[in-house]
Amino acid sequence: MQINRVRNLRKVELQGFEGVNVLYGLNGSGKTSVLEAIHLLGMARSFRGNSVKSLITHGENDCTVFGSSERSSETQALALGVQRTRVGEARIKVGGEPVRTVAALAEHLPLQVITAESFDLLTGAPGARRRYLDWGVFHVEQRFFGQWKRFQRCIKQRNNLLRRGKVSGGELEAWTRDLAQTGTAINEYREAYFEALQPVFSEIIAQLSPSLAGLELRYQRGWDKQLGYAEALAQGLVADEEHGYTHTGPQRADIRVMSGAYAAADILSRGQQKLAVCALKLSQGQILAQKGHVSSTYLIDDLPSELDQVHSKRVCDLLATMEAQVFITCIDPREIRSVWPESHDLAMFHVEQGSVEPRSDAQ
């Protein structure tokens, strides 16, 4: 992998990856930046939701990352390349050919990120949870992305009409009909995925922490489940006209981690929340692997923070049994050695002031 001008990484060549790759170094050395670079290669953007400008080295106009997805179902590694510029352009190549959408890139390198920001999944707004859910649906259901694009177009058009008070005439009706159709399809894909996710999540959270075995996932589709989407839209029409936008539908869906009647975010400790987040991410990786798709690559920033040794070890044990590719950061490499199963080969990389060196002798 080659990283150019990503934060403090001016020019970094990285090779010799194993299943598990540990990036260690002092504060500010560039560890998170390496994870950001890998994320850029898979998603063409930052995992922190920051603007791409913050990823480009100060004073430079662009950043680039080249690498390959060696774990794809094809036998040959597939070359991937991403360039982002300060003015917001994205140039993406897959197998040497330019592609126009991030989706065409993302399918080759499914990434799961576990960082301090991942707590948003539990404590943040539903948008983060919908993105989580849709990430899973996207990777297992090929038809989802087409419907998703169609849904975005329909709702934009319908909201435009509502905002401008153009509620009579056939136009609103036609967009509403299309919206109902595509919204129904999206919900079906999400529900099917949720059905598969729920038992895997239960199993994984129980393995990570038996005391959390009672946690469960709940899916809300975004409208009254007694009604079809067309009916819900019809019933909501007056309110939609009043507010000037569509207020029911898949754009309001949510997936929540609950402990009985309580939201996990309200009652779990910080460490328990981190375990729930890990369980959510690991479940998605497991489902993807089960379905015979490209296996996920995990980017884990600072695993030991907030987790004690026993729980860190359980997370690592699960990742090891899943044979997932992992990039994990820490300050002291011993922290990771001690929680990873001994039989596992770890590739160690020392990060120092923006340079990254393989270190086979790191303890």
Ligand SMILES: Nc1ncnc2c1ncn2[C@@H]1O[C@H](COP(=O)(O)OP(=O)(O)OP(=O)(O)O)[C@@H](O)[C@H]1O
């Ligand atoms: N756009 C940028 N251009 C140049 N340097 C940047 C840019 N953005 C951040 N940096 C710097 O890059 C350095 C590495 O940051 P990074 O977050 O990768 O560190 P880290 O090794 O993860 O540290 P920590 O252990 O504190 O998490 C920091 O000194 C940071 O200030």
Ligand SMILES: [Mg+2]
């Ligand atoms: Mg960091």
